[in-house]
Amino acid sequence: MSRAWLPLAGFVVLAGFLGIGLTLNPREVPSPLIGKPAPAFTLPTLADPQKQFSVDEAKGEVWLLNVWASWCTPCLEEHPLIEALSKKGIPIYGLNYKDKDPAALAWLRRYGDPYRLSVVDPTGRVGIDYGVYGTPETYLIDRQGVIRFKHVGPLNPQVVERTLLPLIEKLRAS
Amino acid sequence: MLRACMMALALGAGGMVLAQDGASGSTAATAPPSAPSPAPAPAAPAGVARPNAADPELERRLIAVTKELRCLVCQNESIADSHADLAVDMRNEIREQLKGGMSERQVLDFMVARYGNFVRFRPPLDWTTLALWFGPALLMLAGLGVLLSQLRQRRRLAAQRVIPELSDAERAALAALATRGPAGPIDRPAAAGPESSGQARRNDG
Numbered sequence: 001m002s003r004a005w006l007p008l009a010g011f012v013v014l015a016g017f018l019g020i021g022l023t024l025n026p027r028e029v030p031s032p033l034i035g036k037p038a039p040a041f042t043l044p045t046l047a048d049p050q051k052q053f054s055v056d057e058a059k060g061e062v063w064l065l066n067v068w069a070s071w072c073t074p075c076l077e078e079h080p081l082i083e084a085l086s087k088k089g090i091p092i093y094g095l096n097y098k099d100k101d102p103a104a105l106a107w108l109r110r111y112g113d114p115y116r117l118s119v120v121d122p123t124g125r126v127g128i129d130y131g132v133y134g135t136p137e138t139y140l141i142d143r144q145g146v147i148r149f150k151h152v153g154p155l156n157p158q159v160v161e162r163t164l165l166p167l168i169e170k171l172r173a174s
Numbered sequence: 175m176l177r178a179c180m181m182a183l184a185l186g187a188g189g190m191v192l193a194q195d196g197a198s199g200s201t202a203a204t205a206p207p208s209a210p211s212p213a214p215a216p217a218a219p220a221g222v223a224r225p226n227a228a229d230p231e232l233e234r235r236l237i238a239v240t241k242e243l244r245c246l247v248c249q250n251e252s253i254a255d256s257h258a259d260l261a262v263d264m265r266n267e268i269r270e271q272l273k274g275g276m277s278e279r280q281v282l283d284f285m286v287a288r289y290g291n292f293v294r295f296r297p298p299l300d301w302t303t304l305a306l307w308f309g310p311a312l313l314m315l316a317g318l319g320v321l322l323s324q325l326r327q328r329r330r331l332a333a334q335r336v337i338p339e340l341s342d343a344e345r346a347a348l349a350a351l352a353t354r355g356p357a358g359p360i361d362r363p364a365a366a367g368p369e370s371s372g373q374a375r376r377n378d379g
């Protein structure tokens with residue numbers, strides 16, 4: 001091979017790297033929590049602040065924890081998908097993140113409440129434990145209370161059909 | 175290739191300098207909004223802002239730790255610099271942790287356990303970060319290698335350059351030039367260059 005091809009080869013390699021870089025989403029940070037037990041919390045529920053809910057109560061089920069807020073526009077975007085998942089019989093718990101209770105309740109009344117229940121995290125402290133950095137976020141938690149999958153940003157049909165549902169199927173079978 | 179590599183390095187260095195500048199000016203931003211502002215001390219030198227906090231030592235440690243942590247909302251800013259809600263929450267959380275007796279190391283581990291190594295601006299050295307830590311130096315070395323081999327090759331070619339044998343006519347012309355100057359038997363074109371034509375004019379006069 002002639003040496004004259006070397007600059008072209010260098011360019012092709014560089015363009016290849018940059019091309020791959022363009023297809024990646026820099027906002028998607030791999031979570032270190034995958035395969036780890038879901039961080040414990042006990043928080044008051046949105047519907048009744050006198051009642052509390054803790055992660056342990058969902059043990060024995062394959063369930064979703066969906067981080068949402070009434071101020072979060074992309075949450076509205078994924079809302080029909082969350083409702084569809086709920087209709088399929090998948091238990092979904094909401095973590096109402098850094099929100100005001102009246103605003104959150106009004107949001108659920110207006111757009112529908114697909115959650116088995118929502119707990120409130122007004123300070124975002126539990127959010128930090130879950131590594132939340134962009135609402136909405138969705139965590140798939142197995143029967144043993146281990147986080148199996150995390151999606152940052154609004155769910156989309158592709159993720160639901162190709163990843164989430166097959167994974168739920170598998171975890172339920174095991 | 176080499177130039178692109180050098181440029182990337184220069185840009186990287188520039189970015190780091192910018193980040194440093196941003197961090198040093200953020201003392202006021204890291205103070206809690208609810209903290210009572212102490213009365214301005216008359217002894218404070220003009221133009222130097224007093225840290226707006228009850229415990230300057232705690233704030234100093236807070237800034238030192240949060241400068242090491244990436245804000246995940248605006249990813250190229252540190253927790254110390256960012257005004258994103260999440261960064262404010264994290265500063266408050268870390269302030270409580272430091273106040274509660276946690277070391278800087280423990281705070282960093284706490285954040286890494288939740289957000290992964292990506293939150294650290296200086297991630298630990300392991301096999302996934304090898305390219306990150308050594309890639310730039312390797313690129314630099316590769317560039318220097320290419321440069322050196324090019325220079326060496328050029329020097330070798332220069333040394334090998336053969337002076338061609340002169341024909342008899344050329345030898346005669348050369349001798350004539352040496353004795354009589356440029357107005358010899360070789361016809362110089364008029365536009366040989368400003369210097370040589372100037373030389374010729376002076377000879378004529």
